[in-house]
Amino acid sequence: MDTRSSPIHLRLERLREQMAVQRIDAVLLPSSDPHLSEYLPGHWQARAWFSGFTGSMATLVVLADRAALFADSRYWTQAEAQLAGTGIELVKIATGTAAAHIEWIASALRPGQTLAVDAAVLGLAVAKQLRDAMDAARIALRTDSDPLTTAWPERPALPAVPVYEHRAPHAPLSRNEKLVQLRAAMARHGASHHLISTLDDLAWLLNLRGADVDYNPVFLAHALVSADAVQLFIGAGKVDAALAGVLAADGVQLRPYEQARAALAALPADARLLVDPRRVTLGLREAVPASVRLIEAINPSALAKSRKTAPEAAFIREAMARDGAAMCAFYAWFEGALGRERITELTIDERLSAERARQPDYVSLSFPVIAGFNVNGAMPHYRATPATHAVISRADGVAADGLLLIDSGAQYLGGTTDITRVWPVGTPSAAMRRDYTLVLKGTIALSRTRFPRGTPSPMLDAIARAPLWAESLDYGHGTGHGVGYFLNVHEGPQSISKTVPTPEMAMEPGMVTSIEPGLYRPGRWGVRIENLVLNVPAPGDEFGDFLAFETLTLCPIDTRSIDHTLLREDERDWLNRYHAMVHERLAPLVRGAALAWLEARTQPV
Secondary structure, eight states: OOGGGOHHHHHHHHHHHHHHHTTOSEEEEESOOTTOOSSOOGGGOHHHHHHOOOSSSOEEEEESSOEEEEEOGGGHHHHHHHHTTTTOEEEEOSSTTOOHHHHHHHHHSOTTOEEEOOGGGSBHHHHHHHHHHHHHTTOEEEOSOOTHHHHOTTOOOOOOOOOEEOOTTTSOSOHHHHHHHHHHHHHHHTOSEEEEOOHHHHHHHHTEEOOSBTTBOOOOEEEEEOSSOEEEEEOTTSSOHHHHHHHHHTTEEEEEGGGHHHHHHTOOTTOEEEEOTTSSBHHHHTTSOTTSEEEEOOOHHHHHHHSOOHHHHHHHHHHHHHHHHHHHHHHHHHHHHTTTSOEEHHHHHHHHHHHHHTSTTEEEESSOOEEEEGGGGGSTTOOOOSSSOOEEEETTEESOSEEEEEEEOEEETTEEOOEEEEEEESOOOHHHHHHHHHHHHHHHHHHTOEEETTOBGGGGHHHHHHHHHTTTOOOSSOSEEEOOSSSOSSEEEEEESSSOOOGGGBOOTTOEEEEOOEEEETTTEEEEOBEEEEEEEEEEETTEEEEEEEEOOOSOOOSTTOOGGGOOHHHHHHHHHHHHHHHHHHGGGOOHHHHHHHHHHTOOO
């Protein structure tokens, strides 16, 4: 493709024209918004608009004569395809949190040149790192410039979807109870006020839900909490009169969304403001008067909502059972139609989503369905499109032998699900079965682990990788992420990954986390087996309290792709016990072909 005729090239030229007008030498476009969200409303998807790369995480840097996109291994194949013909260089980085783009900017610009980034979407912690590096390189950093306004005339408006209440029984703790907990935590920090910008924290704290971000039941807002009131900065018309009255009775006052900065600027001189530097932007921090004492600590709500209560755990188990019943119905259809009907990766998305939508208390998917057959399964964040997708089955037989990876999940009023399974199509090769079994061994190893309460979650990562490391194999993504309660499918503070541990990553009872080791052969196939688990107390003695994992996800793990020579007897026992539980929990919820499929796929090995 001639890069000069690429739509992305034309968008970049328009941006560069504005850079020249404003005397800017480089623009930094992170995957971010004023709430530092992982998934963004269209209004803040500038990085995707100007690069054409649609993955959920990357950083774009645009100079007058070149541009570079920084992405980790989850996205390399996708980025190479989507950047082709744009003239944008792909810089491969180790992890999504790597700061390679900062070093790149410092080396690409000369002393005295200017870098611009919108303070409204720049995290406070990242801003300090960026400013220190630019100062050292004698590069001017402008955070008050927004060249996107003119360069992006097609920019979508802010979403205007109404907000609704998450009610009992699915919300066991009332809004007032959560506010009492929060204010007690503020008092322990010595704070008179607390700024909350992260959308999942706000939704959890106020027992409200929305649909401003695809697949995440959250809404755009900021909140300023004091000892006797909550100012909620939210778009006009998003809260109806009845709900506004309910909120007012709990001391929640509605304010225009754009007035958050003004409210911070109006804080009294003796205020003591609690902020989480990883969850607040530089733009909001800059509005706080110099006289206000800043207290930096993790949002108390981030810790509180990660520890599901016993009633919440009960609803999550119910949601998992409903989700499992939907998958039984889908997989029964799939195996019956395989080789008899035309099935593509898009068909998988349509049929599986439809089965989930039939379940009680279903709200939406929790992320786009990832259905990757053979080569496409090697891209961890692959998504089929009408223009690019694989055919799995024709009416006269399967399209090819191989492995089909399906990663999917849903939002229910009582929980959020996320599951990955891999299924054989035709006859998988011996190499495929070996890879599949090594990943399964990692899933089993971590699922069986017992560990002291308070263990930093990253310390558990190597347990799932050990069977792969023993064969000099590895995967580029983390092993596990926290999961919200009818909230974001990716939540912290815990993360089972290679990241550097921090105190808030301590594993505590009630946390829900994924276990999802993988193995990816670019251009050939991918394997990932994922369950969600709950931290539960385990027997302990004089060595302190211990925790174990209760596996929450209910769906058979395929046994046809196993290389049984690699599976130990204790691993076989775990798998058989897991399948016995899956059968016991799901059999009352399914019938006909779905029940027959469940019985066939949960037979002991």
